[in-house]
Amino acid sequence: MPPNRPDPHRPGPAHAVYGISVAAELSGMGAHSLRLYEQHGLLTPARSAGGTRRYSDDDLTRLLRIADLAGQGVNLAAIAQILALEDANTELRRANAALTAERDQLRGNQNPA
Template sequence: MRSQPEGTHLPRSGQGVYAISVAAELAGIGVQTLRLYEQHGLITPTRSTGGTRRYSADDLVRLRRITDLAGQGVNLAGIGRILDLEDANTALTNERDRLRAGTGSAHTPGRPMNARKNLQ
């Protein structure tokens, strides 16, 4: 991985830095569509101290997923449910990985957790 030149600061993936117009342009949607997605709870930007919406790189990835699903004909309620399930799946996967790393477990999928090795 390349190191950044001294003095260069790139925002973290979850740091809200993009204004609504920039986020909409980068996502290829209109500002009103972006506001609609927010009203339906599909995306929740951070807010500046003045209340201005600020979108992050993570938000842009989520917007691309939303627009992909909408393009496939999924309605906003369906998109919300799909995103909730994907978020839950990601959280469970991260928790599983964290637990495996913490315990040093070498559990192999498809093999019962309590299976004993043949110690001959």
């Protein structure tokens, strides 16, 4: 397979493949904690056609961030706010990078060599 092309047979970090018991084990948390975090809106796992929660690698990364914040004594309401701000910051950085690339491309089109 050529470099820089995704392997269609290997799921990406956002592909939800883990059931709650596996996600709980991988994250070192109890299944009840995962349900509580979902109830508080800290993460939203995908659902199978039958309604079973499915967690992705991105969800597991988010669980580690939640655990880190909780370990620092941050309450769930504050964790929700921190995660929302981090998500917004990530989206702004993505948008800024896209705009910068577009600007650079337009500048390149204006200066013929």
